[in-house]
Each structure stands twice: as structure tokens, then as C-alpha cells.
Amino acid sequence: MDFDLTDEQRLVQKNVHQFMRKEIEPIAEQIDREDRFPVDIWKKMGELGVLGVTIPEEYGGSGFDLLTAVLVIEQIARTCPALAVSYGAHANLCADNLSRNGTEEQKRKYLPGLCSGDLVGCLALTEPNSGSDAISIRTTAIRDGDDFILNGTKMFITNAPVGDVFLTYAKTDRDSPAKSGITTFIVEKDFPGFQVSRALEKMGNRGSPTGEIVFEDCRVPRENVIGVIGAGIRVMMGGLDVERAFFSGEPLGLAEGALELARKYSMEREQFGKPICNFQLIKAKLADMYTEIEAARGLVYRAATLADKIERGGKGTEVHKIAASAMLFAAETATRVVNQALQIHGGYGYMLEFPINRFYRDAKLYEIGAGTSEIRRLVIADEIIQRGLEYV
Numbered sequence: 001m002d003f004d005l006t007d008e009q010r011l012v013q014k015n016v017h018q019f020m021r022k023e024i025e026p027i028a029e030q031i032d033r034e035d036r037f038p039v040d041i042w043k044k045m046g047e048l049g050v051l052g053v054t055i056p057e058e059y060g061g062s063g064f065d066l067l068t069a070v071l072v073i074e075q076i077a078r079t080c081p082a083l084a085v086s087y088g089a090h091a092n093l094c095a096d097n098l099s100r101n102g103t104e105e106q107k108r109k110y111l112p113g114l115c116s117g118d119l120v121g122c123l124a125l126t127e128p129n130s131g132s133d134a135i136s137i138r139t140t141a142i143r144d145g146d147d148f149i150l151n152g153t154k155m156f157i158t159n160a161p162v163g164d165v166f167l168t169y170a171k172t173d174r175d176s177p178a179k180s181g182i183t184t185f186i187v188e189k190d191f192p193g194f195q196v197s198r199a200l201e202k203m204g205n206r207g208s209p210t211g212e213i214v215f216e217d218c219r220v221p222r223e224n225v226i227g228v229i230g231a232g233i234r235v236m237m238g239g240l241d242v243e244r245a246f247f248s249g250e251p252l253g254l255a256e257g258a259l260e261l262a263r264k265y266s267m268e269r270e271q272f273g274k275p276i277c278n279f280q281l282i283k284a285k286l287a288d289m290y291t292e293i294e295a296a297r298g299l300v301y302r303a304a305t306l307a308d309k310i311e312r313g314g315k316g317t318e319v320h321k322i323a324a325s326a327m328l329f330a331a332e333t334a335t336r337v338v339n340q341a342l343q344i345h346g347g348y349g350y351m352l353e354f355p356i357n358r359f360y361r362d363a364k365l366y367e368i369g370a371g372t373s374e375i376r377r378l379v380i381a382d383e384i385i386q387r388g389l390e391y392v
């Protein structure tokens, strides 16, 4: 496959990289230490045109393809993985999802604010007792005249403490089989009965706020239903391959950032009278990190290119296993790369003041969030067992 980037894609890549170096790099450690979401920078990201990267221009977005969106999240994660986590939840899980599945009125109402950064977007699916088994959610949405009344708790929701718009999954029919009784709603933070019950403190990705949400007789108007009532699973599954392809750019960028830090440190740190990059065991680490990153890049860009072309992903399509493979491999590459990058830093890498330990703490999330490595392996294995391999 040919991954020659267009001039426009290279320009976007360069602009985002320069923005991150100028605006974020100087404060990245502070964001981590204070666990502070950079609201002012968020607005600037809106001005840069990245918050609505895939949203059509008529709704205030930039209208780029998925590969360009991957290039953007890759550049953000290269400097500040935590910001990339918040960005991914906002730009893809919320805005892109709404753009693909919302009504004209919903898109006109919410997308311009999400693209400008006036609104922060979230996706609320996971619950305290429903993670990998996502369709076992227990939050209910019961019809009451023209409204729905939501009750339940959502867990680990990215951006919740600063969020305005929550794409929320709830059961509209408690008695029907799990798959058919789920509906997607747009919930606003000011709806009565909605509450962010607590902000969660994390080991990494500090600065990307995560929260628990409680719906207590939360009244949501009928016009805020996304798609068909009872067909929320179609909304959830319909964008899954796009979501995995997009998010695989995040660990790729983080791994690149970690390699850059390791390279620089290995050229500055001297032991036994010379920079440690002269030692063959250090050289081998750098070479292996680079090679794994390039292998991940091939898979990530291929998944994005493929996901862009398809009308429908899901079981039985090539993109289904490629997108899961890209996310699986990029996530585990990031974990391996940060481990070696920290090792190259020796004792200094273990100190909070050195940026590499931030990357080390941030990386683990990619094997857990938006579906775990185990679940990705199950998806890939089921596809190759049930549908074979297409090597000709």
C-alpha cells in the first residue's frame, strides 16, 4: 500500500507538531503534576481546526479524511499523550459519532460548538459492572411522554469533569435481549438529574480528566435520541473500526515521543568516558524501538486508509481485523518502547522530573481503554478462524 502523504496532509501534520511544541511542550510536565485540563489550549486547538478534524465544513469542521485525523492525534500524543486521550474522546467518540449518526438538527445544534472548542464532548458507555461486556449495561431510559428518564451510573468517562455533551448508551427495553434494547442519547451537562459524581485520579494521562457520572431521574427529550430507538448497538458497532483505526495513531505518536527522548538522552549521558549511545546494547534498543514503531506505522496508516474507503465495517470485513490489529500492535509497541526508553534513562528516568516517566505511565492505558488487548485478540482470532485468510 502507498502511504505517500499529500501536501495538505503534510502541512496539517507540520502545523499540529509546531503547535504542540510551542503551546504544550513547555507546560506538559505542569499539566501532569497538577492533573489540569488546559482549557485555554483547547480553545486554540479549535482555532487550529483540529477539534472537528473529520467533521464536514458546513458544521464548522475541517472535513479531512481519517488518515489525516490519525496524523493529528499522532502528533498530539508525540508531545502530550494525556491531551491526545481527551482529544480522541472529543473528536472521534463524540463529534465524529454524532456527525455520522445524528439528525440534521442535532448536527446543527452540537457540532459547531464541538468544533470550535466551546463545547467538550464525551462518550458514556462503560459502567461499574459493564466494561468489556459492553452490551450488559444497566442504565435505563424509560419513556415518559415526549421524554426519556435515565437512571444509572457510568464509569471511567474521559472528559466528564469538564464535559458539556455526553453521547450516552442506555437500555430502553429492559426485557428485550441485550443487543436490541439499547438506545443512544445526547445528554447535556445541565439536564436535570445529571451529575458528575466524582473525578477519578489516575496513574497516568493526568490532565485528561476522567469521571464517574450518575443519572438520577435525568430527563432527556425525545429529539436527543441518536438513530433508532432500540438500535443503539448499531451506533456503537457501526463506528468501531473507524474508532480503532483512529485511536491506533495515539500509541504510535506516544512511542515516537519516547524514542525521541531516549535518543537525545543516550547522546548526552556519558558513562565510561563516552556517550552511552556508543554502547552496542543501547544501540540495539534504539534500533529495535525504531523498527517496531515503523511496523506499527504501516499497520496504523493501512487501517486508517481502509476504514476511510468502506461503507460498513464490522464482522466479516477486512477492516474489522486490520483495525483491531493496528490498535493491538500499536498499543503493545508503545508499552515495549516506553519500557526500553525509560531503561536508557537509568535512575533519572525513574524521577518524576524527567518526561520519560510521564510517557511510561501514560502508555499502559492503550492496552485497556477503548477495548482491551484481550478483546482485540478475540476479534482478530474470531475473524481468521471463521472467515479464513485472504493471502492471494
Ligand SMILES: Cc1cc2nc3c(=O)[nH]c(=O)nc-3n(C[C@H](O)[C@H](O)[C@H](O)COP(=O)(O)OP(=O)(O)OC[C@H]3O[C@@H](n4cnc5c(N)ncnc54)[C@H](O)[C@@H]3O)c2cc1C
Binding pocket: 089, 122, 123, 124, 125, 126, 130, 131, 132, 133, 155, 156, 157, 158, 159, 202, 205, 210, 365, 368, 369, 370, 371, 372, 373, 374, 375, 378
Ligand atoms: C483512563 C480511562 C478512560 C476511559 N474512557 C472511557 C470513555 O470515555 N467512555 C467509556 O465509555 N469508557 C471509557 N473507559 C472504559 C474502558 O473502555 C474500559 O476500561 C475497558 O473497556 C475495559 O473494561 P473494564 O475496565 O471494566 O475491564 P473488564 O472488562 O472488567 O476486564 C478486566 C480484565 O478481564 C479481561 N477480559 C474481559 N473479558 C474477557 C474475555 N471475554 N476474554 C478474555 N479476557 C477478558 C480484560 O481484557 C481485562 O484484562 C476508559 C477507561 C480508562 C481506564
